[in-house]
Amino acid sequence: MGILEKIQSIQEELNRTQKNKATEYHIVRQLIALLLNEYGMLIQVEGLLKGKLARYRAQLLEPTPGSSSGGGQGFEVQKSGDARIALIGFPSVGKSSLLSKITKTKSEVANYAFTTLTSVPGVLEYNGAELQILDLPGIIQGASEGKGRGRQVIATAKTSDLVLMILDATKAGDQRAILERELESVGIRLNKDPPNIYFKVKKQGGLKFNATSPPKYLDEKIVGSILRDYKVHNAEVLVRDENVTVEDFIDVINAGHRSYIRCLYAYNKIDAVSLEEVDRLARQPHTVVISCELDLGLEDLVERIWSDLSLLRVYTKRRGQTLKFDDPLVVRRNATVETVCDSIHRSIKDQFRYALVWGASVKYSPQKCGLQHAVADEDVVSIVTK
Numbered sequence: 001m002g003i004l005e006k007i008q009s010i011q012e013e014l015n016r017t018q019k020n021k022a023t024e025y026h027i028v029r030q031l032i033a034l035l036l037n038e039y040g041m042l043i044q045v046e047g048l049l050k051g052k053l054a055r056y057r058a059q060l061l062e063p064t065p066g067s068s069s070g071g072g073q074g075f076e077v078q079k080s081g082d083a084r085i086a087l088i089g090f091p092s093v094g095k096s097s098l099l100s101k102i103t104k105t106k107s108e109v110a111n112y113a114f115t116t117l118t119s120v121p122g123v124l125e126y127n128g129a130e131l132q133i134l135d136l137p138g139i140i141q142g143a144s145e146g147k148g149r150g151r152q153v154i155a156t157a158k159t160s161d162l163v164l165m166i167l168d169a170t171k172a173g174d175q176r177a178i179l180e181r182e183l184e185s186v187g188i189r190l191n192k193d194p195p196n197i198y199f200k201v202k203k204q205g206g207l208k209f210n211a212t213s214p215p216k217y218l219d220e221k222i223v224g225s226i227l228r229d230y231k232v233h234n235a236e237v238l239v240r241d242e243n244v245t246v247e248d249f250i251d252v253i254n255a256g257h258r259s260y261i262r263c264l265y266a267y268n269k270i271d272a273v274s275l276e277e278v279d280r281l282a283r284q285p286h287t288v289v290i291s292c293e294l295d296l297g298l299e300d301l302v303e304r305i306w307s308d309l310s311l312l313r314v315y316t317k318r319r320g321q322t323l324k325f326d327d328p329l330v331v332r333r334n335a336t337v338e339t340v341c342d343s344i345h346r347s348i349k350d351q352f353r354y355a356l357v358w359g360a361s362v363k364y365s366p367q368k369c370g371l372q373h374a375v376a377d378e379d380v381v382s383i384v385t386k
């Protein structure tokens with residue numbers, strides 16, 4: 001081949017390649033466009049499906065007509081252990097993820113709303129106590145009026161010693177206020193003490209109203225008219241706190257339907273927000289920040305659960321036996337020697353002479369105490385019987 005022919009053949013080859021390049025480029029572009037389109041459609045369909053799934057699952061949660069309790073069996077779980085903690089929150093905030101992290105129980109986790117349809121109990125062992133953690137279906141605005149399985153969820157929350165409200169750090173907004181309102185509307189009072197008002201319905205004598213110091217937001221007239229509305233005409237009312245409100249007084253009249261429960265707020269998914277935001281959330285009262293995904297703040301959370309429950313550990317010692325510190329009796333705050341007796345055995349009280357108590361609740365260790373003596377955390381108690 002002469003030099004000219006060589007040049008010509010290379011040029012032809014080059015032309016061909018360039019043409020091919022252009023066509024291939026065109027084809028690839030078309031392909032990419034197609035794929036992108038397909039991908040977009042897929043995302044759309046996925047969103048639609050998730051939405052549908054959530055809607056149907058929400059319907060599944062809707063109380064069935066005719067059933068008094070609002071449908072669904074096995075929702076109420078037997079109480080067990082030393083205290084009950086209810087996980088309350090919107091769907092998909094990570095309640096089940098948390099249960100699976102802090103207990104040995106696995107509750108289904110998924111990225112669509114209403115994954116959990118019933119209550120799932122787990123046990124958290126801490127400081128020698130057994131704490132029952134209840135994973136519950138997510139609740140939504142309107143839950144207290146029966147939306148979703150809201151009413152049952154809230155009824156279960158009412159039976160707990162601590163509400164652990166799980167919130168999504170990526171959707172901070174007004175979740176907290178909405179959930180609080182839902183719980184408030186069915187008589188749950190979070191992080192509040194019962195109002196300091198003595199109230200007793202009498203058979204006769206009209207209304208006897210007294211106050212240790214003049215209340216700021218309440219007077220005899222208001223109290224009288226509220227009581228008349230409740231058809232109570234004879235009662236004794238003693239207000240011991242000048243700051244009580246009308247709402248407080250109404251709570252006192254309805255004491256049977258009010259539950260004063262501690263609440264701890266946990267913002268989950270802090271791995272997905274900025275440090276500034278985490279800092280802002282963590283500064284709210286009664287709040288911890290966690291990430292189930294990255295195992296952040298979980299130990300801290302468990303410690304806070306424990307301290308908010310205000311449980312007391314009492315070590316009981318039998319005469320002549322060495323004390324074991326690994327298996328405490330776990331009792332509520334305000335517990336007395338009597339409570340301790342009852343937790344040991346039903347009949348031990350009948351044989352009771354006195355108790356020897358070592359620890360923070362007594363001046364001298366050991367000290368002889370009666371049944372009414374209030375115990376403190378980590379006291380050692382030895383019951384002396386007849």
Ligand SMILES: Nc1nc2c(ncn2[C@@H]2O[C@H](COP(=O)(O)OP(=O)(O)OP(=O)(O)O)[C@@H](O)[C@H]2O)c(=O)[nH]1
Nearest residue numbers: 091092093094095096097110114115116138292293
């Ligand atoms: N980024 C992030 N995602 C999380 C975290 N914890 C849970 N998730 C995700 O959030 C989604 C919902 O988690 P679940 O534990 O099923 O939420 P849930 O509150 O039990 O939801 P329902 O049962 O539907 O009420 C899942 O896709 C989890 O993987 C976290 O700490 N960080």
Ligand SMILES: [Mg+2]
Nearest residue numbers: 095096115116
């Ligand atoms: Mg769940």
